[in-house]
Amino acid sequence: DGGITQSPKYLFRKEGQNVTLSCEQNLNHDAMYWYRQDPGQGLRLIYYSQIVNDFQKGDIAEGYSVSREKKESFPLTVTSAQKNPTAFYLCASSTLDRDGYTFGSGTRLTVV
Amino acid sequence: EDQVTQSPEALRLQEGESSSLNCSYTVSGLRGLFWYRQDPGKGPEFLFTLYSAGEEKEKERLKATLTKKESFLHITAPKPEDSATYLCAVLYSGNTPLVFGKGTRLSVIA
Numbered sequence: 001d002g003g004i005t006q007s008p009k010y011l012f013r014k015e016g017q018n019v020t021l022s023c024e025q026n027l028n029h030d031a032m033y034w035y036r037q038d039p040g041q042g043l044r045l046i047y048y049s050q051i052v053n054d055f056q057k058g059d060i061a062e063g064y065s066v067s068r069e070k071k072e073s074f075p076l077t078v079t080s081a082q083k084n085p086t087a088f089y090l091c092a093s094s095t096l097d098r099d100g101y102t103f104g105s106g107t108r109l110t111v112v
Numbered sequence: 113e114d115q116v117t118q119s120p121e122a123l124r125l126q127e128g129e130s131s132s133l134n135c136s137y138t139v140s141g142l143r144g145l146f147w148y149r150q151d152p153g154k155g156p157e158f159l160f161t162l163y164s165a166g167e168e169k170e171k172e173r174l175k176a177t178l179t180k181k182e183s184f185l186h187i188t189a190p191k192p193e194d195s196a197t198y199l200c201a202v203l204y205s206g207n208t209p210l211v212f213g214k215g216t217r218l219s220v221i222a
Contacts, residue, residue: 006155033209040121042214043156043199058209090155100146101201101210103155 002027006091006104013078013085013111021076021107023091030096032074036060037088037106046089049074050096078109086111116202118213125220128189133198133216136182141205145183147176148199150215156199159185190220 004025013019023032031050035043045058049068063082068074074093078085088108092101119134135145144163148156160169162178169176173194175186185198197217201210 035212040214043201043212045209048209088153092155099144100158100161101156102158103148105155106153108153 004091004093004102004104006089006107008107009105011107011109013109015111016080018077018079019109021078021089021091021109023074023076023104024072025074025093025102026072027093027102028071029093029102030071031094032068033092033094033101034058034064034066034074034076035090035092037090043090046076085109116200116211116213118198118200118216120216121214122217123219125187125190125218127191127220127222130186130188130190132187133185133218134182135185135200135213137202142202143205144203145178146201146203146210147183147185148201150197150199152197159198187218190218192220192222194218195220 007022033048034046036046037043044060046064047055047058047066049055052068052071055066055068063079065077088106090106091104094101115138117136144161146161147159149159150156160176165180167178173188177184197215199215200213203210
């Protein structure tokens with residue numbers, strides 16, 4: 001079955017460390033997205049990519065980095081520059097028509 | 113600035129008590145409006161897409177409608193399993209991602 005897979009489901013990070021969240025899709029979607037979700041804040045866009053080797057900043061890109069070396073993969077790195085990284089991270093993909101996103105199951109990142 | 117506003121933030125219903133959730137958006141080139149359901153600790157699940165004013169879509173106890181300024185998600189005779197957060201998202205013209213509202217947290221009590 002086609003879908004989008006995020007891993008790990010839970011991730012713990014010590015302050016000062018970089019961590020990378022994985023997102024893989026087999027839907028043949030061109031576009032991929034990373035959102036951050038905090039209680040009461042809704043979904044806030046971090047980065048998105050519409051084609052391999054190209055990506056754009058979203059509303060809250062500071063302290064994050066991404067790469068898009070393959071169509072199927074869009075990993076997100078949370079760097080030590082991100083001051084408040086504890087959150088629920090969601091990856092999504094879509095066709096270029098953006099007719100509805102398919103979401104992964106999310107990664108909950110906790111800084112300890 | 114394009115915005116999506118959902119109300120109420122939270123809604124508590126008795127089982128069988130019908131109600132509506134609201135999603136309002138700024139009018140600037142709407143291309144589509146999307147409704148998602150999100151259960152705690154999970155990713156959003158697609159429910160409906162609406163493209164033009166007057167359009168309606170139904171799925172089980174849910175019915176989504178669209179006007180020129182807002183969308184409603186009507187829930188008829190809800191059951192406890194309908195408890196979730198319902199997210200609204202808008203696709204504006206241009207090459208931009210969906211803009212999400214903050215969601216309505218629905219609780220249905222047996």
